Amino acid sequence: MKFLLVKSLMGFGDRLECLAMCIEFAQKNNMKLRVDWSDSIWGDSFYNYFSIGVPSFEMEELTGLSVYPAYWKDRLNEPLTEEIVNTKPELELQVLTKYDADVVVAICTGNRMFYTDYKFMGLKVIHPRIVDTIQERRRLFNLKDKWGIHLRGTDRFKIKEFRERRFQQLYIKLVHRGLLSNGVGCVVLTDDPEYAKLWSSRDKSPILSKLLDTESKGIHYSNPEDLGTTKEELNIQLLIDFFTLACCKQIFSTTMDSRFANMARHLKPYINTII
Incomplete structure (x- = not known):
């Protein structure tokens, strides 16, 4: 081999x-x-x-x-x-x-391995616009002291009631931890406009994602032409959100098995070498 x-x-x-x-x-x-x-x-x-x-x-x-x-x-x-x-x-x-x-x-199907240390990947972002945007967000929002909230919806939660129930569960957890009242502060990342509306109706923490109407599909399944953009732009926005999340002090998600949020947690310790 x-x-x-x-x-x-x-x-x-x-x-x-x-x-x-x-x-x-x-x-x-x-x-x-x-x-x-x-x-x-x-x-x-x-x-x-x-x-x-x-x-x-x-x-x-x-x-x-x-x-x-x-x-x-x-x-x-x-x-x-x-x-x-x-x-x-x-x-x-x-x-x-x-x-x-x-x-x-x-082809990356089937069983997977999980690691306690992902430094061996040697992953580094080399796209200048992504790097510059992440660094700007780190300065403007002091991400190292913020709690990153990942509102995972679209393709995962197509039923409105189920989406709202998951939102309520996450929101209650944040309230119980005092995160929405003790000045710690949050930033919000999501690919779901409905989740964004729910969040905005309850809290003033900034939603940093560039929201698009994905019609109950994950942003990665969306046709860029239907959204008036390009595949490159979709990838850039996705990566900006992912590494924004990885820069945060802690990460919460509406979905326990969200690979997006979980990998952001795994790569968080190495964010200063990745970006």
């Missing part, structure tokens, strides 16, 4: 979870790793936004090499699609296994 090609088809938090596992595998096996996020959800080059702590490679280097799974032999440049995920279960890899091939293709 010499090369690890990582494809994906999911939200950003899930991508980071899988990428961490792949980076560790590449490091342990002295492999080069390339991230292919050309799928319909991300739709842009990973390397326009990030660098990581493992050497990359050019696709031309893979010419004539053996590939596992064999399905990808003549399809290495093709993006991962929902059809492939749904009809090719044999492509799911346990990325901690060694394979008898020069090139291994991981």
Whole structure:
């Protein structure tokens, strides 16, 4: 094994979870790793936004090499699609296994590893606008002393009553902790306009997200043309919100299993080297 090609088809938090596992595998096996996020959800080059702590490679280097799974032999440049995920279960890899091939293709489905320390990822944001915006938010809102509130809605909560119930549960927790009355202060990140309205009706903490009408879909599933924007702009706004959250003193979410919020927590200790 010499090369690890990582494809994906999911939200950003899930991508980071899988990428961490792949980076560790590449490091342990002295492999080069390339991230292919050309799928319909991300739709842009990973390397326009990030660098990581493992050497990359050019696709031309893979010419004539053996590939596992064999399905990808003549399809290495093709993006991962929902059809492939749904009809090719044999492509799911346990990325901690060694394979008898020069090139291994991981599609980031199946079981995942979790870590207590994510420093090994070597993740760094290299997009100037994202870095500048995060640094500005850190100064303007003193994020290191603020509680980051992640109101996860859209694709997760399509039923209004369920959304409102989750909101009430989070709000009550914040009140019980005294966070809305003792001057600690919060900043709010969300991809859900309805959640933003609910929050604004109760509290004056700033909502920092650039809200868009996503019609009960996660922002990562939205068609940028329908929203009057571009895929690059959607990615930029998502990353600005994610790393804003990671800069906060503590992070709360309406969804306990939100990968977006959980990965922000995991990367928070390294935010000064990431940004």
